[in-house]
Amino acid sequence: MFDSLSDRLGGVFDKLRGRGALKEQDVRDAMREVRIALLEADVALPVVRRFVDQVTEKAVGQSVLRSVTPGQQVVKIVNDALVEMLGGDTTPELDLNAAPPVVIMMVGLQGSGKTTSTAKIAKLLKEKHGKKAMMASLDVNRPAAQEQLKVLGEQVDVATLPIIPGQQPTEIATRALQAAKLQAIDVLLLDTAGRLHVDQQLMDEMKAVAAISNPRETLLVVDSLTGQDAVNVAQSFSGEVDLTGVVLTRMDGDARGGAALSMRAVTGKPIKFAGIGEKADAIEVFHPGRVAGRILGMGDIVSMVEKAAETVKVEDAEALAKRMEQGKFDMNDLRMQLRQMQNMGGLGMLAGMMPGMKKAKAAMAASNMDDKVLVRMDAIIGSMTPKERANPALLNAKRKIRVANGSGTQVQDINKLIKMHQEMSKAMKQIKKMGGLKGLAAMFGKGGLDAAMPGLGGPGAGGLPGMGGGGQPDLSKFLKK
Structure with a gap:
């Protein structure tokens, strides 16, 4: 953005x-x-x-x-x-310090992503905070709005209030509160109706629902792609409803970013969440300091580490570390690394979180690199037999032709992948010679891997051959298509 x-x-x-x-x-x-x-x-x-x-x-x-x-x-x-x-140095958080069920009321105009955001936040509360959540749709105007929330609830495995045709928003809110109390729900999310524009009927309806449910949080959902109009909408809502925060959707789009930069100053309310995609987990807590770092090209290493912690399985990381200490690194290990990069959001997402991200993205663009590179590399490894993945030395000219045909690539692409794997294997053997990861840490004290091999542990110069300066494969030499 x-x-x-x-x-x-x-x-x-x-x-x-x-x-x-x-x-x-x-x-x-x-x-x-x-x-x-x-x-x-x-x-x-x-x-x-x-x-x-x-x-x-x-x-x-x-x-x-x-x-x-x-x-x-x-x-x-x-x-x-x-x-x-x-928004300042502190990261805004949801206020859940109240007797359950804690009510979160979602408000905003129609089409802003309110229903989707409701499901995303419910999933976040359930998986990251261990809260038992329930969602209820109060939108009786938009066709299939209640059914949409029900389907999303099934996708994120969060309970939704059963639909009773003909009920009005205040009646649904009352029933949702009763159901939440009976089912010992921690957090109740109310997805209110929206309009195509701000009008008095919309405001009166929200005020009536708020009077019944007494929400702890009232979150305004706005589409960041609408630019200054999003700021105007936020200003209108903040003058009528007691907002506690803002949710900016489509932060992964190509808008100019003015809405995000203006929202806090205009409304006085913190941006609490940012929607960064269509998937159910494509939402993140809004960190002012990290966003400022991305804008100024300083990167966001903290978010990248958190993303890695969420996507990388502990057992896989431990298994790879053990093999590294033994000096082993086959095509299966490389494939696992590539898939972890995909799970973390691909090359674009990672480059956007690294210091000097503009230069990183520019280099990728100049090399015609995108996330399809990871997919092609995965396809090549998938076209190998189990024996070939375990021992790439078996890949003679005839086998390479078979792998290329099976993966829809060329023999020279197979050679580039093998070369990259060989360089990474050499790096693993160097680590083994130095006594493994523990040996390196003991040898270089607090400097650890950064002192031992600059670039392996963080953004620096050099790095091991084929490691691209940051512990990941140097993809710039691979499949420039």
């Missing part, structure tokens, strides 16, 4: 970093470009003015202009201001 803005800001700050000393006019010129970039990103004008004034006031101070690295100091000031604009 923030690609265009990130590119513009990156260009501005690259100019500042390239200068040894900064004059006040240099900073003001840079802030003028930042102002234009934010306006082009569809950020609300009052928010832009406040942001630029705040940053300029701090950046033209003598402590910055006379510092050893003034360019970096300005970037830090902009980063801090961005974090504040997005």
